[in-house]
Amino acid sequence: MAITGIDTELAKSYLERGQLVAIPTETVYGLAGNALDQQAVLSIFEVKNRPSFDPLIVHIDSFEKLEGVVADMQEQARLLAEAFWPGPLTLLLPKNPDIPDLVTSGLDTVAVRVPNHPLTLALLGSLDFPLAAPSANPFGYISPTQAKHVETQLGDKIPYILDGGEAGVGIESTIIGFPEGMPLVYRLGGLAIEEIEKVIGPVQYLPHSTSNPQAPGMLKSHYAPRKPFQLQEKVDQATLSSDAPTGYLLFDKYLDEVPIEYQRVLSPEGNLLQAAHNLFSYLRELDAMDVQEIRAEMVPDTGLGRAINDRLRRAAAH
Ligand code: AMP
Numbered sequence: 001m002a003i004t005g006i007d008t009e010l011a012k013s014y015l016e017r018g019q020l021v022a023i024p025t026e027t028v029y030g031l032a033g034n035a036l037d038q039q040a041v042l043s044i045f046e047v048k049n050r051p052s053f054d055p056l057i058v059h060i061d062s063f064e065k066l067e068g069v070v071a072d073m074q075e076q077a078r079l080l081a082e083a084f085w086p087g088p089l090t091l092l093l094p095k096n097p098d099i100p101d102l103v104t105s106g107l108d109t110v111a112v113r114v115p116n117h118p119l120t121l122a123l124l125g126s127l128d129f130p131l132a133a134p135s136a137n138p139f140g141y142i143s144p145t146q147a148k149h150v151e152t153q154l155g156d157k158i159p160y161i162l163d164g165g166e167a168g169v170g171i172e173s174t175i176i177g178f179p180e181g182m183p184l185v186y187r188l189g190g191l192a193i194e195e196i197e198k199v200i201g202p203v204q205y206l207p208h209s210t211s212n213p214q215a216p217g218m219l220k221s222h223y224a225p226r227k228p229f230q231l232q233e234k235v236d237q238a239t240l241s242s243d244a245p246t247g248y249l250l251f252d253k254y255l256d257e258v259p260i261e262y263q264r265v266l267s268p269e270g271n272l273l274q275a276a277h278n279l280f281s282y283l284r285e286l287d288a289m290d291v292q293e294i295r296a297e298m299v300p301d302t303g304l305g306r307a308i309n310d311r312l313r314r315a316a317a318h
Pocket residue numbers: 054055056057092104107109110111133134135172175186187214215216217218
């Protein structure tokens with residue numbers, strides 16, 4: 001069983017021995033291993049039951065360490081890194097040959113970011129290698145935003161969980177790449193596209209698909225609860241389920257007709273940052289409830305709302 005604690009020295013000693021440690025970030029908890037150690041990287045895929053065609057994100061603690069991870073840096077990428085690191089933005093850049101192909105699923109680009117969490121930054125600063133870390137959940141399930149989420153699902157497979165409290169942002173990083181020199185968002189996430197556009201101008205967004213050879217890992221069905229999950233534009237009285245006990249994931253208002261314990265409201269104030277922060281833990285709570293299905297409604301499709309709706313759609317595609 002994993003030990004949960006705040007001992008970065010202990011976390012370091014496991015990582016130096018090629019073992020895996022769950023790490024807190026501002027987005028979601030990561031399942032981390034030495035990115036330069038093939039064996040460690042292989043065990044990340046095994047522990048998560050993740051297909052090898054779904055590449056990992058490499059984590060570093062400073063801009064200076066980019067050199068060991070990427071082969072080349074565009075001007076736009078540099079501007080974004082300066083503006084948003086540490087933070088929920090992942091850059092896709094040409095890969096340094098030192099990064100094993102396993103990390104990038106054979107692609108010639110590597111995904112890299114500086115996470116914004118004091119414990120993990122301290123840990124990364126003490127290591128002489130970068131950490132490869134996907135989200136610390138079994139492949140396809142809801143991402144973990146608390147140490148106890150990791151404990152429940154991967155606790156018997158890893159030695160240590162570094163407990164950094166609740167993930168502040170609560171939703172995965174925004175991923176941006178520069179194919180043919182043009183900025184392209186591969187995944188909506190914790191940094192709104194509007195913020196990116198303030199720095200580098202208009203960017204395109206690549207919608208996900210079930211099999212997109214250009215963007216391995218952008219699987220449509222993802223982030224899914226185990227219970228049947230239905231997504232609607234809006235849940236109101238007319239669309240309530242009459243038969244089976246149902247749990248509801250709502251944006252800003254409770255339903256009068258449904259017992260309160262079957263409802264989770266993402267943000268009573270209608271705040272999208274708060275909604276993102278609560279999304280995955282509320283989905284887990286609903287999944288653990290004594291209900292037969294979950295119904296969710298979309299949130300306003302602007303700012304972080306776009307990333308939230310993206311996750312809801314993927315959960316519904318399961
Ligand atoms: P996770 O950390 O679990 O959110 O997964 C990392 C995600 O990053 C993958 O599922 C991919 O969508 C994306 N990713 C990582 N590396 C690349 C890459 N080289 N090209 C495109 N997408 C990538």
